[in-house]
Amino acid sequence: MTALRTRSLTLTLLAALVAALLPITSPAPAAARTANLRWGYYVTYDPTSLASLKAHIGELDAVSPYFYQFNGNGSLTDLTQADALTVMRQAGVLIVPMIKNQVQGNDFHNALATPAQRDAVVQEMVNLVTANGYAGVNIDFEGVNPSDGPTLTDFMQRLAARLHPLGKLVTQAVPARASNAPSTWAGAFDYAALGAIDDYVVIMAYDFHWQNDPTPGPIAPLPWVQSVVDYAKTLIPAPDILLGMPLYGYNWDLKSGPPAAAVRFDQTTPLLGQPGATSGYDPTAQAPWIQYTDSAGHPHAVWYDNAGSLHAALGLMQSENIGGFALWRLGQEDPLDWTEIANIATPATRISPFTTTPDRAYFSVSGHSLAYGFKSFWEANGALSVFGYPMTEEFSEANVDAGQVYTVQYLERQRFEYHPEFKGTPYEVELGRLGAQSAQTQNLLGTAPFQAVSSTAASTASCDYFAVTSHWVCGAFRDYWRSHGLSFGDPSTTYRESLALFGYPISQQFTDPTTGLVTQFFERAVFEYHPTNPDPYKVELRLLGDDVLHAKGWIR
Numbered sequence: 001m002t003a004l005r006t007r008s009l010t011l012t013l014l015a016a017l018v019a020a021l022l023p024i025t026s027p028a029p030a031a032a033r034t035a036n037l038r039w040g041y042y043v044t045y046d047p048t049s050l051a052s053l054k055a056h057i058g059e060l061d062a063v064s065p066y067f068y069q070f071n072g073n074g075s076l077t078d079l080t081q082a083d084a085l086t087v088m089r090q091a092g093v094l095i096v097p098m099i100k101n102q103v104q105g106n107d108f109h110n111a112l113a114t115p116a117q118r119d120a121v122v123q124e125m126v127n128l129v130t131a132n133g134y135a136g137v138n139i140d141f142e143g144v145n146p147s148d149g150p151t152l153t154d155f156m157q158r159l160a161a162r163l164h165p166l167g168k169l170v171t172q173a174v175p176a177r178a179s180n181a182p183s184t185w186a187g188a189f190d191y192a193a194l195g196a197i198d199d200y201v202v203i204m205a206y207d208f209h210w211q212n213d214p215t216p217g218p219i220a221p222l223p224w225v226q227s228v229v230d231y232a233k234t235l236i237p238a239p240d241i242l243l244g245m246p247l248y249g250y251n252w253d254l255k256s257g258p259p260a261a262a263v264r265f266d267q268t269t270p271l272l273g274q275p276g277a278t279s280g281y282d283p284t285a286q287a288p289w290i291q292y293t294d295s296a297g298h299p300h301a302v303w304y305d306n307a308g309s310l311h312a313a314l315g316l317m318q319s320e321n322i323g324g325f326a327l328w329r330l331g332q333e334d335p336l337d338w339t340e341i342a343n344i345a346t347p348a349t350r351i352s353p354f355t356t357t358p359d360r361a362y363f364s365v366s367g368h369s370l371a372y373g374f375k376s377f378w379e380a381n382g383a384l385s386v387f388g389y390p391m392t393e394e395f396s397e398a399n400v401d402a403g404q405v406y407t408v409q410y411l412e413r414q415r416f417e418y419h420p421e422f423k424g425t426p427y428e429v430e431l432g433r434l435g436a437q438s439a440q441t442q443n444l445l446g447t448a449p450f451q452a453v454s455s456t457a458a459s460t461a462s463c464d465y466f467a468v469t470s471h472w473v474c475g476a477f478r479d480y481w482r483s484h485g486l487s488f489g490d491p492s493t494t495y496r497e498s499l500a501l502f503g504y505p506i507s508q509q510f511t512d513p514t515t516g517l518v519t520q521f522f523e524r525a526v527f528e529y530h531p532t533n534p535d536p537y538k539v540e541l542r543l544l545g546d547d548v549l550h551a552k553g554w555i556r
Contacts, residue, residue: 019074023045034163035347035395036317037061037324039202039242041098044081048264048331053554054087056330059341062094062398064138064171064326068128072111076124080132092441092551093137093229094398104143109151118155118174126162136169138202146187153193167402171200173244175324176208178227195236199398199405202326203232209303211259216252216301220245220314221285229320239396241322247332249304256298264332268304286312287359307336314344323396342403347392348410348554363389365410373415374409377429381486381501386541388412391549401433408432410545414524426488434544435522436506441551449510450521471505477520477527480539501525 040056042065045258053063065084071076077097088095101108112118125137139159144152160170172194175186195201205225209217225243234243249268250260268290272279277292286309290302310333327333350367354360360371366389370378374394378387392410399406399417407418415432422428439445452470462474463474464481473481485497503523513517518529519542526542533540549555 004215026393035324035397036344037200037242037398038341038344039064039200039324039326041327041329042066042072042084043329043331044079044084046331048085048266049329049356050081050087050331052330052333053084056338057091057093058551059338060091060093061324061552062096062135063088063330064096066096066100068099070099070121070141072107074111074117074121074124076121076128077102078128082380088450090441090443092400092437094169094400094403096138096169097128097134098138098140098173100140101142105145108144109148112148112155115154115158118158122155122158122162122216125159126166129163129168130166134168135398135400136163136199138171138173140173142173142175143185144188146182146184149188149190152188153190153197154554156194156197158534167399167404169199169403169405170197170400171202171242172198173204175201176205176225176228176244177201178224178231179298183465189290191232191235195240198240200240200323201232201236202242202244203227203228204328206244209413210249211262213260214258216250216254216260218282218285218287218289218303219249219305220309220313221282222316223284225313226316229316229322233320233322238321239323242324242326243313243317243322244326244328245310245329246305247310247329247334247337247387249302251300251302253294254299254301263302263304265304265306265334268302271300271302306334307340309420310334310337311340314340318345323356325356328365340554346552347395347555348549348552351393365389368393369408373429377416378411382484386484386501387414388543388545391545391555394418399432401438412543412545414545415540415548431501431524433503433523434548435503435525438526438542438544438547439506439521444507444521449507451489453508453509466504469504469506471508473520474506474509476529476539477509480527481522 016415028499036364038060039062040060042053042063043166044066065081065088067078067080069079071077103111105331111122129137139156141152156170163170170198174189174191174194177183177186205228206220208224209215209219209222229241229243249263251263252258252260271277271290271292274292274294277290279288279290281288287303288306288308291300293299314325351369353364354362359375360369361375362369368390370390388411390411394407394409396405397408398404409416417430419428419430439450444450453472455465455467458472458474462478463472464478465472481498481502483493484501485493486500488494488497490497502525505520505522507521509518509520511517515528520527526544528540528542530538530540546555
């Protein structure tokens, strides 16, 4: 299981609570694959962006909302939009706000000229990330003088030095380039240096023809995008590259000249109804176009991107095995774009059967495998009854709590997470906090069953009280919690082994209005009581792994 570049974290408390296993066989480097991270940019200034966010948040893994502006005096302007933030939090996506510079060129230079100025801005960014519980930041500094490249790199290094120990992501949008030829717009961006710092680099592979271009043409012609990716991969680890994909177009007035007007997809459809309008699709560029004459007699040329363009770009992304895509921006897209995104092969796509070996097992029921360390962990800690079948292959994914990227694998009831920084310790494989994640996604944390209760609210004869979270576990649920745990080699199932498997209770028992079952949430599990089941199956674990994959749109 290979993971993306993973920094050492201070995880003492987490390690005390998460899954453990006594020495396991180290995983094979070739086992993991890159999952395509689905990233979308959101803006507050266009209501179409909010409508798209609400409709399609379940088809994204991460959102970069344009919530902050960097000003010439070093301050940050807050543009946070509460309703959009609520949508993102309830969906459980990675929230990585975009911070865009309002000053460019020499003014940008003056704003970050000294180390003290850079440290002050870094401190502001650290404050906003920690105060708001963001997964990290996305830096979109554009119009930087080529001579300020070292300053920009130093700023990113300082930012990473502060955010990475907190388990936060440092990501950056950079201009596209296909070579190291001198460039006024992209010259400040040292791909190799930034690729060594950033967790993800979003390459803005668009505006090949831009608003001020006197010659109309495609925004992101596919051959050029291919050359951009080819060059980037020579300097940046492929799994760390997110391919920026445009969802917009430009409308050039051929008589008045540039600047061209930016257009959303929904604004192109009426243009097809203009008298004498013609349209087509360039198979080389993989882009549609429209030509028409407006009411003033001015000829126009429109180039834009549609679902066909996105299909081609996604194919390139997958063939190059890069980290994923980043859409600029939500609200501008062809509605059929979401069909293309849904059709991307994911780690949940069934694999071809193979003969099981001691190191790797194939499960025909789910069409997936378990290998090496994850297989050993599964077999030693309850296997099918505790974790269920594997529902994905291994892939790289950011931990929502820690903000770091690890090799993971989803099973019906859990997510396995490989931590190379704990290699050779009991914490080399950890379990996801899917119970807590499920409660947050369903907006349950503010409801009555999740509120703290007194230690005198129940009898200790049939209940255990957990002072850490102020909740009781009683009856059949207590018996199940006590009798199941990870294998630490203790003589019998102990408190620490049960805690490592399930975590602390985060609710009281309550009747779930959806299922009608008595239910209790724990950090890593949800217990459900099925009174009609025979013993010992009256207590079952909810299929939380499946729930996450359903929410991602990876399984139906």
